[in-house]
Amino acid sequence: MTRLTTEAAGVFVIAVTPFHPDGRIDEESCDRMVDFYLEAGATGLTVLGMMGEAPKLTVEESRDVVARILARVDGRVPVVVGVSAPGFAQIQTLTKMVMDLGAAGVMVAPPANLRTDDQIVTYYTQVAELIGDVPFVLQDFPLVTGVQMAPRVVAQIVNDLPTCVCLKHEDWPGLEKISYLRRDGVLNRRISILCGNGGLFLPEEMARNADGAMTGFAYPEMMVAVVEHYTKGDVDRGLDLFNAYLPLARFEQQPGMGLAIRKYTLAKRGIIAHDALRRPGASLSAQSRAEVDALIERQEKRLKELG
Template sequence: MTRLDESARGVFVIAVTPFKADGAVDFDSIDRMVDFYLGAGADGLTVLGMMGEAPKLTAAESGEVVRRVLGRVAGRVPVVVGVSAPGFAQMRALSQAVMGDGAAGVMVAPPASLSTDEQIVAYYRGVAEELGDTPFVLQDYPLVTKVQIAPSVILKIVEDLPTCVMLKHEDWPGLSKISALRAASDAGSRRISILCGNGGLFLPEEMGRGADGAMTGFAYPEMMVEVCRNHFAGTPERGRDLFDAYLPLARLEQQPGIGLAIRKYVLARRGVIAEPVLRRPGARLSAADIAEVETLIARQERRLAELG
């Protein structure tokens, strides 16, 4: 089993959880989805994330989904599992289970109750104690968690807790945070991997600030893969040209509330999952919504043809 470490880079796609029309987990679609993500060039996968509808799964279903993904991946890329929970006991139990099944690491977001720097540091110290030697990702997503984590606090956590090996950076605006963290590591602080979220909307700029890649979802993950590969190859402008072609759809997909419904619609349209279903409660697309998505896809395809 490959364990997650500070050297991780590239694109770790946040996987959706496919459901059948009746709301049951669609395991056959999970297999196709994994094959699709790996075929698109994903360097890793993340399951049970916020866009994976994890809170809508039972504990038993969560374990089944992780095992199905891990079985299909078969060790080809590392798999990170979201284990955020209200209490440490549940977090520890899920972490032990998924690491035993072959996961590379886990991801933990802070609870909304944390309001001071000291509370945030103490919380992640407790997380590290509970998880033992399991490597974990600190998920920094204040737009959802409502917890603001300053660069100095992240650096304190990174210096104190060697099992914190990655930051999932999802602050918005947050480019200055990446710059501050990289300036600190350049000056001698411990360097960890930084993978970014927000649907890839700021990926070229994030890579330019020192990020190592993306950990997010988009119905066309090949765009994020190419942005990162071109950055690493020293041809960032080619990556930007591709990014520009996909940006209108990525922007539409990043809308709160309806964005996941758009992502699942496009994934179903591409034959990746059988049904564009969100487990209830969840948004449904109107005819007008679908027409807008189709317009953007058509324009995207024309732009990509022009780029060659």
């Protein structure tokens, strides 16, 4: 079984969870979605993240979704599974379950009740003790969790806990945090930094020496191309492609609507059969759908111009 390491790079796509309109998990769309992500160039997948509607799944459904995706991936890329939960019992149970199924590691976000630097460090120390030798991704997403992690706190967690192999950087604004962590002498080892927020700041993050993205967007091939071009030093081409997709990426980042927009676009592309969110969940108005359609049309025109 492949384990997640500090060398993780490229694009780890945050997978949506496809549903039928009646709320059942759409397993066939899961298979099609995995095939699409891999064909698009994903170097890894992350499932049961915040945009995967994980809180709406039962434990049994979570197991079934992870097992289905892992079977379809068949070891071709590492799969990270989100195991964030209010209590340690759930985290421990989910971690054991997904690692037994063949996951490469887990992702843990801090609970909202953490208020001080010491509480944050203590929490992740206890998580690391709880899950043993399982590699984990530290998810830093204060816009959703409400937990502000100072750069030196992230550094302390990384330096103290060798099983913390990756930072999912999703602070906003947060570019200075990347620069701080990449400064000589701050970390006792180089870890992977993969960035979120739908790729909205991916060019700047790559310029600050991030290793890639761990996020979702209905056109993951954009993120793959940006990372590849920045990695080989072709910044202008990376920026040109990024700018072609930016209007739709920006539209998809609307709070409360983003996942509905992403699922609508994925369904429009034929990747999933339905754009359904499991209740409670937002649905798009006819006007919003028309706006997405117009953005896609303009995006395709711009890509043809770029060649």
